[in-house]
Amino acid sequence: MSVLSFRDVSVCYGSHTVLKGVSLDIAQGEIVGLVGESGSGKSTLARAAVGLAPLTGGRILLDDRPVPTRGRERPVQMVFQDPYSSLDPRMTVGESIAEAMRERLGKQARRAEIARLLALVHLDAARADDRPGRLSGGQRQRVALARALAARPEVILADEITSALDVSVQGAVLNLVREMRRELDLSLLFISHNLAVVRYVADRVAVMYDGEIVEHGPTTQVLGSPQHEYTRHLLTAVPGAAHRASAGNRHDVLSPTPKEHT
Template sequence: MSLLSFRGVSVRYGSHTVLKDVSLDVAGGEVVGLVGESGSGKSTLARAAVGLAPVTTGEILLDGRPVPNRGRARPVQMVFQDPYSSLDPRMTVGESIAEAMRERLGKEARRAEIARLLALVHLDASRADDLPVRLSGGQRQRVALARALAARPEVILADEITSALDVSVQGAVLNLVRDMRRELGLSMLFISHNLAVVRYVADHVAVLYAGEIVEYGPTARVLGAPQHDYTRHLLAALPGAVRRTSSGNGRPAPTSALKEQT
């Protein structure tokens, strides 16, 4: 399990500052939720970690060393928001997953590994021969997760991975995230504007406002007793039921309740 660290990261495009001096740790085996309104810089932070956005100042480290963003064996993998554009429509599910594998395997070993990865995301091995057009949005997002896992990453960056999905399948994908964390011990930065979703999956929450982290702490504390006005604003903007997505004993709400609230 690895530690992903953002240290004083700023991203500027010309005179426009998207991120300003952001510092954040994603500890080994933890899910850290990153929340904020559209335009706050959430996706830019994730994209900077995988080399898709320029870091103007600061550094991004994995276990104290700069994150490598070249070559096949990239230890930090990103899963994007839109499951309909993240997969090549001309490639089968199996081909997309195989393309991300670190090793070049023989035909039988490759099929076995593809089947294993599909099982991890709760899809039948027969889906390996399907093109993305034959899959639902939720199934495509599962394939995108399998593809990220194929690279054997140490950290996954999940960027609004449920926001483009129907409410009816959001809960299944969130349960999958929890299963992956438990079974694989992955570290994950889980980006979302939906506080109910974040509360369901995250150990800690960072609140991003206008490119700066204004609050950070354990999920129950940040969402249960927020200290910053912006965090209180985000909570106040939600229906009252959403702010009670965990039971009195602190455990996450059942999936059925989460579906009703999202």
């Protein structure tokens, strides 16, 4: 069973400490939500896991081994917030996905694998020949997910992947995230400032404030009976969220349309 572990992770930029001894585990097949306001350190934690932020202290491990951040085999993949900047506008969808593949396949096998990955994110195989400029924001984010899957990861770090999308499209992408976990047994760290979104997809929630995790536990517990003042502060920004969480109904926050192709 693959477990991504952050062990006392610290990140400093000069005299500014962004992360302060953060510890968190994401088990195989689990979605862990990481919530907090802008500047709390959420994205830095994910960037550290893929080698984009230098560790000042601590370790990041996959099955008790250091996470590889170089070379073609990278078992931890990150999907970024902005679907409009995450893909090279000069490359076709197929070329972007193929670039992330571990193996160098022949032309026919490569097209078949690209078609399979696009099908996983509910896009037609014909989209492989399009450039990002012809896609909507929701379609681009689906391509970014397909590109991450092309590397055959064990863990995906999803950094605010719905925040730049329309509400109707958000629901479709969230349904896709849940489907990916179910069908591929993937582990996901789902980063968001939106508690309603996290509540819909996450098994557990970690609340980050000023570079530290101040509360952590099952989603219904943390959002239904928050123990930390900062968690309660976040919940007050979501109208009716505390009442819904205490009712234990995860599906009344969002009602996405299944398999939306937007």
